[in-house]
Amino acid sequence: MPSRPVFSLVAGEPSGDLLAGLLMDGLQTRWPEVASVGIGGPQMLARGFQSWWPMDKLAVRGYIEVLRHYAEIASIRRQLKARLLREWPQLFIGVDAPDFNLDLEAGLRSRGIRTVHFVCPSIWAWRPERIDKIRAAADHVLCIFPFEPALLASHGVQASYVGHPLAQVIPAQPDAAAARQALGLREDAAVVALLPGSRRSEMRYLAARFFEAAALMRQARPELQFICPVVPSLLPEMTQLLQASPMAGQVTLLQGQSHAALAACDVTLIASGTATLEAALFKRPMVIAYNMNRMSWRLMHRQQLQPWVGLPNILCEDFVVPELLQDAATPKALAEATLEWLQSPQKVQALQARFGRLHEELRRDTPSLCAEAVAQVLAA
Structure with a gap:
């Protein structure tokens, strides 16, 4: 490789930005002169990343919502692919965002650029047909859950378990008082x-009912004290939603x-x-x-392979925490389920022990x- 290698990365949402930031820490330790370009957020920018488009342009969730923004997103992908083929980085790393990254990776790989996909798409939960796309797109997959490499290997995809970055960042014993x-x-x-989510579409569907709950x-x-962390770019809209709700002036945004909010809280909705x-x-x-466009919900629900939607339940293979989805996510039901935790200290203690074991596994x-x-x- 050249003395100053260039890696291209794309992260499409805050969680991917966090993962990519930790990935960049490893890359910069191994290759101190590395340059990183593509699409990313504040965690990546803080590490010297050069973002050619704002990450917010890709942070859209749900079939119907993606369709509304499809033309712009597809245009960004075409322009990015063309630029990468001109500038030819040593490696392309797609960080999550599979709907955007897998097609881009396949196009780059077919032309000879090596590709890595960070975070195995949840083919074990829904859309198992994606395995063919993964095989075509990625030279290697970095997996965040321990059971995924064997699953991918059975389909001819090279993969490594790298642990879940969040398990290293988050302390085993959070300091709630601090x-x-x-x-x-x-x-x-x-x-x-x-x-209520880090995407604008999630906020619009969930914030009002969370405030009513x-x-x-x-x-x-x-x-009770209520706090609500908000992605900075969405703070003006969230402020308006709060002011229009029965909790105006009663929630700290x-x-x-x-x-910090998760460390401080007793329970989270x-x-x-x-x-x-x-x-x-x-x-x-x-x-x-969760609540989304009704048509998006029907399409996603049909492809669900497991009885659980939430990651804690999927990883524990049990309904260790309640899931209230779509029509079930009424303010009344949300409020009652949340208050139930505050009234059940023994149940909370058992849950914390299970989550402690999960932390060590990851x-x-x-x-x-x-x-x-x-x-x-x-x-x-």
Whole structure:
């Protein structure tokens, strides 16, 4: 490789940005002069990444929502592919965002650029037909769950288990008191963290019902404190949604700081997604909720292979936390399920012990393992 290798990365949402930032730590340790370009967010930018488009352009979820933005997203992918074929990086790494990255990887790989996909698409949960696309797209897959490499190998895809980066970042014993002090919260009253998602589409479908559920919880427990971490770019819209809700002035909106919120809270009402695994690693009881465009829901529901949607339940292979999805995610049901955790200390203790075991299963030196796998791809 040249003395200053160039790697291209694409992350399409905040969770991918976090994963990519840790990946970059490993790459920069192994190749101190490495340059990284493509599409990324603040974690990547803080490590010297050059982002050619804002990551927000790709942060769209749901079939119908993607269709509405398809022309712009497809145009970005075409332009990015053309630029990479002109500039020819030593490696392309797609970080999650499989709907965007797998097609891009396949196009680059067919022309001779080596490709790595970081985070195995959830073919064990839904859309198993994606395995053919993965095989065509990636020279190697970096897996964050221990059972995935064997599954991929059975389909002829090379893969490595690198651990889940969040298990290394999140402490085994979070300091709730310090987090509460940092956020200006009282010690004498329980804290409920509201996490209605990091995408604009999620926020629009979930935030209002989360605030209505919070209002019902406050009626039952007036002493409760409510916090809501928000992606900074979505803060103005979230502020408007809160002001229009019955909880106006009663919820503290945080600019980012989702980890601080999870460390500080006693329970979280949370959108299905990577954040639910973060909550599990913080050992926090939770109620998982989701609501989306009705047609998108029908399409996704038909492809579901497992009875669980939330990552903690999938990994524990049990409904260890409630899931209230689509029509079941009413404010009343959300409020009752969340309050139930505050009334069940023994149940919380058992859940925390299970999440502690999960944490140990997922903890690895992810940056180093990622860099080693990348080096093997480049040497092949």
